[in-house]
Amino acid sequence: MIYVLQVMTGRESEVITFMEALVDKEYYNDVYYPTRKMQKKFKGQWNEVTEKLIPGYIFVESDEPVKLYQQLKRVPRLTKLLGRDPDEKEIQRLTERDERWLRKLMGVREGQKNQDPHLRGEVGLTLVSIDDDNVVHILEGPLKGVEGHILKYNLHKRFAAVEMDFMGQKTVLHMGIMIAEKKGE
Secondary structure, three states: OEEEEEEOOOOHHHHHHHHHHHOOHHHOOEEEOOEEEEEEEEOOEEEEEEEEOOOOEEEEEOOOHHHHHHHHOOOOOEEEEOOEOOOOOOEOOOOHHHHHHHHHHOOOOOOOOOOOOOOOOEEOOEEEEEOOOOOEEEEEOOOOOOHHHEEEEEOOOOEEEEEEEEOOEEEEEEEEEEEOOOOOO
16 A cells, blocks of 8 residues: 655655655554656756655655554655554544556556556656647557547647646646657658
8 A cells, every 4th residue: 555745845755765764664664755757858858857755755665654654764865755644543544546557658458567667657758649630649669548538739848747636635746758750850
């Protein structure tokens, strides 16, 4: 089960380092913040960069959320564990639907854990094509199959604005796209 921690934006790596040092590993399986691949133009050239997908949040996989929460009290710079009730008996996890959606975006199949630590929590680029009528078609990548969640494309800046539910609220995420060259170009 995946739980969400809110931290100060820009301090995600620092909090993970503290957590790995101060929290017993028996209370969590994995901790990460999802990133996304984007394309940015520098000096006239498109370059692939990595950015945080949801700044200010880290994700923890745990089968012991109440015990994990007790341990997290020792971690500096941690703002809060989202979905915790005041008496600490119930901690809200990501819904199964949100968890499946997040794993799909990161390219992790059901029941599979991404074993490459460099790709852990990473949303890759989606390859798109544009037809002669300027209609965008998804060829491959994390947005394939979730076209109904795409609000708009910004082809100039090479991203798609995608709406998803995150902890019960509508959230718009920007996902990187890569435009396939037309045949003959």
